[in-house]
Amino acid sequence: MFTKITEGVKVSVDTEFQASYSDPAQSHFVFTYKVRIENLSSYTVQLLTRNWNIQDSFAPKRNISGEGVVGVKPIIEPGDSHEYVSGCNLLSELGKMCGSYTFERILNGEKFFVSIPEFVLCVPYRLN
Template sequence: MSSMISAGIMVNVEVFYQPEYSNPLQHEYMFAYRITLENYNSHPVKLLRRHWNIFDSNGVYREVEGEGVVGVQPVLQAGESYQYMSGCNLSTDMGKMKGVYEMENLDLRKKFQVLIPEFEMIVPAKAN
């Protein structure tokens, strides 16, 4: 589990290997991750965009960006949290991700960035 507080927003990440959606013989490894966001600020915020940096252990790097998360742009009131699940496929049994959310302070109509902590995706048998 990885956690970080940035700009008053706590980002917590849990990772799960998905063997039923993976095919190691074809170099296909699927991971799910659950992200919990918590607004520690005294104002409401809206998640506008995400930007991911994804690294396989063979040196392959890719970026993914887009609006919101899983098709929504959640609003978090002061003290509220929001949780979602998503996934990432790798061509190796180990990799990592990190990124940035672009958010907006809804009181000031001002955009700001929230860091997403780096987290590892490792097939459980590989970690032993």
């Protein structure tokens, strides 16, 4: 698991290779990642946007930005958390992702960035 804390918000990411959805002969590798966002601060916060940097061993770097995560802009109370699962397709067996979220403190409308830790996407047989 990969973890990082920024501005009192803890982001943890766990990845999994999806062999049944992948086709190595066609250079199609599917990975899922589960993200847990924990609000360790004393403020209620809302996730507004996401920005991902995706590096594939055999392809140019991609940047993906958008509102919320998987269709929602969660509001997270102090001590609470939000989890979601998403995925990424690569052309190779090995890649990595990192990025950031834009959050807002509900109390005063202050916006701040939260780092998403860099994590590796790797088919299990490449780890040997």
